[in-house]
Amino acid sequence: MKEAVLSIRDLTVEIPTRHGILRPVDGVSYDIAPGEVLGVVGESGAGKSMAGNAVIGLLTPPAHIAGGEIVVNGQRIDQLTGEAMRRLRGKQIGMVFQDPLTSLNPLLRIGDQLTETMLAHLDISRTEAEERAVAALAEVGIPGAAERVNSYPHEFSGGMRQRVVIALALCAEPSLIIADEPTTALDVSVQAQIIALLKRLCRDRGTAIMLITHDMGVIAEAADRVAVMYAGRLAELGPVREVLMQPHHPYTAGLMGSTPLASRGKDRLHQIPGAMPRLDSLPGGCAFHPRCPRAAARCSSAPGPLITDGDGRAACWFPLDREGVA
Amino acid sequence: MAELSSQTPEKVVERSRLRVAIDSDFAWQFRKSPVAIVSAVVVTIMVLAAIFAPLIAPYDPFDPGSLNLMNGFSRPMTPNAFTQEVFWLGTDDQGRDVFSTILYGMRISLFVGAAAVLFAMVLGITLGLLAGYAGGWTETIIMRVADVQLTFPAILVAMLIFGIAKGITPVEYRDQMAIWVLIIAIGLSDWVQFARVVRGATLVEKNKEYVQAARLIGRGSGAIMLRHILPNVLSPVLVIATISLALAIIAEATLSFLGVGAPPTQPSLGTLIRIGQGFLFSGEWWILLFPALTLLTLALSVNLLGDWLRDALNPRLR
Amino acid sequence: MTGMVSIRNLTRVFDVSKPWINRLVERRPKAWLTAVSDVSFEIEEKTVYALVGESGSGKSTIGKMLVGLLDPTDGSVEIRGTDLARETDAAKVDAVRRDIQMIFQDPFASLNPRWRVRDIIVEPVAARGGDTTGMAERLLEEVGLSARDAGKFPHEFSGGQRQRICIARALASGPKLIVCDEPTSALDVSVQAQVLNLMSDLKDQLGLTYLFISHDLTVVQHMADRIGVLYLGRLVEEAGPDALFENPRHPYTQMLLAAAPKLDDFGREVPPPTGEIPDPINPPPGCAYHPRCPLAEDICKKERPVMRTIEGTRVACHMAE
Numbered sequence: 018m019k020e021a022v023l024s025i026r027d028l029t030v031e032i033p034t035r036h037g038i039l040r041p042v043d044g045v046s047y048d049i050a051p052g053e054v055l056g057v058v059g060e061s062g063a064g065k066s067m068a069g070n071a072v073i074g075l076l077t078p079p080a081h082i083a084g085g086e087i088v089v090n091g092q093r094i095d096q097l098t099g100e101a102m103r104r105l106r107g108k109q110i111g112m113v114f115q116d117p118l119t120s121l122n123p124l125l126r127i128g129d130q131l132t133e134t135m136l137a138h139l140d141i142s143r144t145e146a147e148e149r150a151v152a153a154l155a156e157v158g159i160p161g162a163a164e165r166v167n168s169y170p171h172e173f174s175g176g177m178r179q180r181v182v183i184a185l186a187l188c189a190e191p192s193l194i195i196a197d198e199p200t201t202a203l204d205v206s207v208q209a210q211i212i213a214l215l216k217r218l219c220r221d222r223g224t225a226i227m228l229i230t231h232d233m234g235v236i237a238e239a240a241d242r243v244a245v246m247y248a249g250r251l252a253e254l255g256p257v258r259e260v261l262m263q264p265h266h267p268y269t270a271g272l273m274g275s276t277p278l279a280s281r282g283k284d285r286l287h288q289i290p291g292a293m294p295r296l297d298s299l300p301g302g303c304a305f306h307p308r309c310p311r312a313a314a315r316c317s318s319a320p321g322p323l324i325t326d327g328d329g330r331a332a333c334w335f336p337l338d339r340e341g342v343a
Numbered sequence: 344m345a346e347l348s349s350q351t352p353e354k355v356v357e358r359s360r361l362r363v364a365i366d367s368d369f370a371w372q373f374r375k376s377p378v379a380i381v382s383a384v385v386v387t388i389m390v391l392a393a394i395f396a397p398l399i400a401p402y403d404p405f406d407p408g409s410l411n412l413m414n415g416f417s418r419p420m421t422p423n424a425f426t427q428e429v430f431w432l433g434t435d436d437q438g439r440d441v442f443s444t445i446l447y448g449m450r451i452s453l454f455v456g457a458a459a460v461l462f463a464m465v466l467g468i469t470l471g472l473l474a475g476y477a478g479g480w481t482e483t484i485i486m487r488v489a490d491v492q493l494t495f496p497a498i499l500v501a502m503l504i505f506g507i508a509k510g511i512t513p514v515e516y517r518d519q520m521a522i523w524v525l526i527i528a529i530g531l532s533d534w535v536q537f538a539r540v541v542r543g544a545t546l547v548e549k550n551k552e553y554v555q556a557a558r559l560i561g562r563g564s565g566a567i568m569l570r571h572i573l574p575n576v577l578s579p580v581l582v583i584a585t586i587s588l589a590l591a592i593i594a595e596a597t598l599s600f601l602g603v604g605a606p607p608t609q610p611s612l613g614t615l616i617r618i619g620q621g622f623l624f625s626g627e628w629w630i631l632l633f634p635a636l637t638l639l640t641l642a643l644s645v646n647l648l649g650d651w652l653r654d655a656l657n658p659r660l661r
Numbered sequence: 662m663t664g665m666v667s668i669r670n671l672t673r674v675f676d677v678s679k680p681w682i683n684r685l686v687e688r689r690p691k692a693w694l695t696a697v698s699d700v701s702f703e704i705e706e707k708t709v710y711a712l713v714g715e716s717g718s719g720k721s722t723i724g725k726m727l728v729g730l731l732d733p734t735d736g737s738v739e740i741r742g743t744d745l746a747r748e749t750d751a752a753k754v755d756a757v758r759r760d761i762q763m764i765f766q767d768p769f770a771s772l773n774p775r776w777r778v779r780d781i782i783v784e785p786v787a788a789r790g791g792d793t794t795g796m797a798e799r800l801l802e803e804v805g806l807s808a809r810d811a812g813k814f815p816h817e818f819s820g821g822q823r824q825r826i827c828i829a830r831a832l833a834s835g836p837k838l839i840v841c842d843e844p845t846s847a848l849d850v851s852v853q854a855q856v857l858n859l860m861s862d863l864k865d866q867l868g869l870t871y872l873f874i875s876h877d878l879t880v881v882q883h884m885a886d887r888i889g890v891l892y893l894g895r896l897v898e899e900a901g902p903d904a905l906f907e908n909p910r911h912p913y914t915q916m917l918l919a920a921a922p923k924l925d926d927f928g929r930e931v932p933p934p935t936g937e938i939p940d941p942i943n944p945p946p947g948c949a950y951h952p953r954c955p956l957a958e959d960i961c962k963k964e965r966p967v968m969r970t971i972e973g974t975r976v977a978c979h980m981a982e
Contacts, residue, residue: 035371060849061820174937204715205876206934209920213933231849234879234922258927275854277883278924285861286854286883292819293849552771556830559728559763560785561755574775 020091021048022192022225023072027085028095030064030071032296034079039296041067043249044085051192052223054216056240056257058230058272062293064249065229069195071095072227073110074102090192108138111186111224115198117178120185121170127154127181128166131188138189153184157214176207180214187218197229212239233276237261242328245269248294248304250320255329265324265331265338268305303334311335372655379651382644389641393450400443405608414438419629433629436622441629444615445637451611452638455525456592460584462530463591467537468580472568474538475545486542489535497532497590498597504528505603518606525604529594533587540583544576578656585649589642596638612638665838665870666704666727670736673697673722677942694942696722698894699736701968702975704870704887706837711873711881713917714891717941720874723891724840727872728763740838759789762831766843768823772815778826779811785834800829805859821852828859832867840872845880857884878921882906890914893941893949900974910974910981912954948979956980 030042041064049055059065070076072087074097087095089109097105106112114120122130131150135141141149147166154162157180170178179199186194196215200208216239219226228239236243236257243260245253245268253266264270274287291308294300300307306316313335321333373379392399403409417423419433419441432441470489474482492500508524509517548554549572557567592612598604599613607614612634619631678684678691697719704710712720725731727738729745737744743757762785765771772781782800783793798808804825815823824844831839841860845853857880863869875881881888882902889899890911898911909915916934936953939945945952951961958980966977 035368060851176937204938205878205917206715206920207937208922210933212922232922233850234924237924237927238922261924261927272850273924275851276924277854277857277879286858288854288858289851290855292821292852552765552767553773555730556763556765556771556827557773557784557788558730559758559761560788560834561758562784562788566788571773575773 020051021088022051022090023049023227024088025068025072025085026088028068028071028082028087029084030067030076030080031083032080034297036297040083040299041080041249041296042071045244045246045249045251046085047244047251047254049193049225049227051225052219053242054219054226054228054240056228056230056236056243057246058233058236058243059246060231060272060293062248062296063246065231065246066197067249068246069197069227069229073106073112073195074099104138107134107189107191109191109193111189111191111194113179113182113186113194113196113199115201117175117182117202118170120182121178123170126167126169127173127185131166131185134185135188149188153188154181156218157181157184157187158210159184176203176210179203179207179211183211183214183218187222187224190222191224193225193227195227195229198231199228200235201230201232208235215239233261233272245272248299249296250304251332252305253329253331253333255326255331259327259329263337265326265329265336266305266321266333267309267311267335267337269331270337271308271310303332311337369655373651376651376655378647379655382647382651385640385644386648389449389637389644390453392446393453396443396446396450400440400446402440402443404439404444404447411438416627419633432633433627435618435630436627441633444610445612445634448610448612448615448634449637449641451522451605451609452592452595452613452641455522455529455595455605455611456588458526459529459533459591459595460587462526463533463587464537464580464584466530467534468541468573468576470534471538471541472545472572472576475542476549476564476568476572482542485538489538492532492535497529497594500532501525501528501594501598502601502603504531505598509603518608521604521606522609525595525598528598529591532594533591536583536587537580540579541576544579545572548572548575582649582653582656585652586646589645589649592638592645593642612641664703665706665741666710666872667739668703668723668727668736669701669739671697671700671723671726671733671738672735673719673726673731674734692942695944696894696941697726700891700894700896701736702889702896702899704838704872706870707864707868708886709864709871709873709884711875711885711888712891713875713878713881713888715876715917715938717893717938718891719894720876720891721842722894724763724842724872724874728761728840729758730763755789759834760837761840762834762836762838763840763842764824764827764831764844767847768820768827769847771827772823774815776814777811778813778815778818781815781826782811782830782833785830789834796833797829800832801826803832803863804829805855819852820848821855824848824852824856825859828856828863832863836869838870838872840874842874843876844873846875846877853880860884878906878917890917893938893944895949896968896975896977897950898974898976898978900976904972904974908974910971910976911950911978912956912980913950916953948977 026046028042028045029040032039032041045068047055057065057068071082082095086093094105128147128150131153132143132146135146135149136143150166151162154165159165159177159180173181200211203211212235215226218224230236240257242255243257244251245260245266247268252268253260253264260269261273264273271287271289275289277286289308294304300317302317302319303321306312309316316334323330323332324336411426413425414423414428414434415436415438417430417434420429420431422429430440434440470485474485505524505528508520512520554567554571557571595604595611596613596616599611600617602617605611605614615634616631616638619634622630673696675694675696676691677694679689700723712723714720722731726733732746740757740761743753745754745757748754779797782797786793786796797811801808801810806822806825818826845856848856864871873881873884885902887899887901888905890897890913892913898914905914906918909918920934939952947963948961948966951957954961960979966979968975968977971981
């Protein structure tokens with residue numbers, strides 16, 4: 018495997034509260050290689066966004082990194098101060114959020130936002146930055162880029178705005194992009210456009226993408242590998258086809274079973290009983306055991322051990338084998 | 344499918360509202376804030392002292408029979424030159440115990456303040472709900488009246504109302520009417536902020552799906568406003584009411600100080616300050632100082648409590 | 662099967678003008694947004710009729726007109742032969758209203774946070790002065806919660822549990838027709854499955870009819886007996902799920918199906934759809950889809966296509982055959 022762009026080891030995020038310490042991310046490890054899309058999938062409360070925010074140093078206090086390390090291009094960044102982190106963001110890590118409006122300054126023309134970002138991070142002249150801004154907009158598929166650089170964010174539609182955000186995330190040529198639910202607020206047809214765009218950029222430029230989403234369909238379509246999170250822990254990690262079609266972890270299998278599929282017709286959906294536990298009342302042992310059809314006594318005493326299978330791994334006492342029948 | 348319920352069997356009893364209140368984040372934030380605790384204690388003591396003034400006060404300053412002119416101008420904590428009586432906070436020119444007059448004065452001040460805020464609150468909430476829920480011309484008219492009202496300082500409005508009321512009431516009733524006129528005057532100058540906040544919150548709430556669900560059932564507008572929207576717009580009202588209380592007490596004191604408020608027969612803190620300032624330059628400082636300090640403490644504590652309440656109920660406003 | 666709902670030429674126009682003072686200063690005319698334009702369809706009793714479409718397609722507006730939260734600008738909604746907007750007999754209107762209920766999208770906004778669950782659930786009956794003894798407890802168990810939950814407040818429940826409470830409330834008045842406006846789009850996928858299964862079960866047990874509004878094609882395919890596809894306030898295609906998904910006839914439906922993410926089609930490389938939904942205040946003339954349509958010809962720019970029936974599929978397209 019090539020040198021990883023992002024490497025997370027045993028990352029733990031804690032939030033101290035009056036009821037005790039909550040751990041929204043608990044001992045998570047994964048790598049992303051250049052040109053790879055890693056899908057991070059999970060339901061609300063799984064800690065997937067919190068892990069992304071930890072990487073870019075955008076945890077809202079009192080949440081903080083309590084353990085583990087984050088390495089970007091060989092440099093450890095979890096200890097960096099605010100100023101050093103700010104320089105790193107944009108230069109090495111780009112961000113795309115669910116709501117494009119929060120990433121754009123409504124009072125600045127988008128061309129100016131792009132040029133400012135480039136001037137802050139790249140050693141180029143203003144004229145060159147302006148030329149590159151037009152090129153960046155054209156690259157993300159904005160028609161009439163040369164004129165639209167002078168537009169304000171509100172003059173774009175939702176899908177076009179998300180393209181602008183992607184151009185902004187890319188303009189300083191970062192090696193990693195963290196995309197947190199980038200298509201959730203968009204319509205199906207626009208979502209397809211944005212996914213295609215992300216994949217193309219990833220392939221052409223060798224940018225690594227951490228794609229955080231709750232939508233299994235988006236993962237199947239866009240990701241090379243997928244990390245399934247549950248209650249702050251990594252349940253399963255591996256190549257997307259294997260994880261989705263032949264999951265080891267019963268939670269992944271349950272998720273796939275509860276997704277309505279064209280091929281399944283109108284049969285009853287498989288359902289996982291209960292709901293994701295709240296962080297202040299996590300069950301002991303494997304957090305999934307109260308909802309798990311395969312759970313036995315030992316599941317409530319200790320978290321599932323890591324099993325590996327080729328490029329994949331899963332944390333479970335009683336994993337499903339590759340034939341994948343529960 | 345009963346396993347979906349989050350509660351265990353032994354907890355069948357519904358948690359009482361009191362229990363819920365004690366366990367709430369709100370109560371927790373209160374316990375964590377020294378300023379809130381101190382001001383709450385001060386306010387509670389002052390309110391209790393005002394309510395039980397007849398029991399606490401060593402003298403009845405309004406009983407002419409108990410007054411001894413010989414006690415006039417006693418210094419605080421010093422035996423009177425003629426009668427050897429000791430008054431904690433001294434006496435005024437007529438020998439009235441300053442501590443007792445403050446207790447009775449606080450009673451008037453708090454009553455006028457609270458009643459005025461209550462009046463402003465009822466008026467403001469009603470008009471705000473109506474403006475927010477009905478929209479259209481109802482809203483335009485109510486809010487324009489509110490805008491016009493806001494361009495006049497509250498004291499000016501109160502003085503105007505006070506003046507009119509004084510003009511139309513017969514002389515013999517003036518003293519009796521004064522307190523009620525004061526309440527209405529301060530209340531009328533204060534309803535606008537309640538109306539504005541309630542209207543804003545109503546605009547948000549009325550588009551929520553639970554209101555649509557109620558409309559769908561065929562609930563009338565009145566029931567929706569009172570049973571559904573009102574309970575959900577009350578927390579900002581509570582904050583404003585507390586801060587308004589401090590302002591109303593000060594407004595009352597200002598009016599009384601200017602001589603258009605509480606009459607000398609029912610002196611409020613403001614009246615006491617007005618009376619006291621006449622003696623400042625002749626050396627009897629205590630007649631002014633102690634009522635003024637009381638007013639300051641009362642207004643400040645209520646205000647601090649209101650500030651804390653705003654932070655606790657609405658963290659984003661901080 | 663008999664007809665439950667009959668919608669004829671339904672149209673709804675919203676006034677989206679700026680305040681008059683702005684119009685005066687900027688010299689702009691009044692602006693009108695046609696959210697629903699000439700839509701007609703029927704819902705059979707005890708079936709699930711689904712409306713799918715992207716944002717701005719008018720699907721929620723149709724739902725609100727059906728339950729009477731909005732009045733139609735033109736056209737009619739008849740429920741069992743009664744037109745709620747025109748019927749003058751109050752008793753008849755009330756009887757029909759009792760038969761209709763609605764489930765909303767956001768389970769966090771659709772329950773009054775200051776009310777106990779018991780009061781929320783029985784409100785549809787209590788508001789009419791009916792007897793509600795034990796009703797909340799019975800309904801809670803029917804939707805898979807516990808009778809003990811009746812005394813709690815909404816904030817003590819998760820999203821999925823709240824949606825169950827909403828369903829219980831919708832069932833309280835014993836309705837025949839329930840309009841479900843994106844009932845699971847705010848829920849996680851494992852919880853969505855629970856709620857969808859519950860809705861299917863209740864439909865079979867109680868003989869309900871659903872109007873199911875959603876943007877999610879896979880959910881619609883799972884639930885619906887008949888599907889209407891909306892684009893910019895117009896009904897462009899209507900068919901049964903098999904016909905629609907296997908043989909979509911309208912180019913917009915074809916585009917939607919191609920764009921929807923496929924769970925079992927990894928690393929799919931298809932050309933993404935082109936263009937975006939146009940501004941509904943100034944929709945394109947003729948067929949609203951023509952600027953994005955690969956098949957568009959001159960006639961599409963001039964004439965709005967009428968609904969035609971081809972092998973059981975209703976489609977509004979000049980080119981469809």
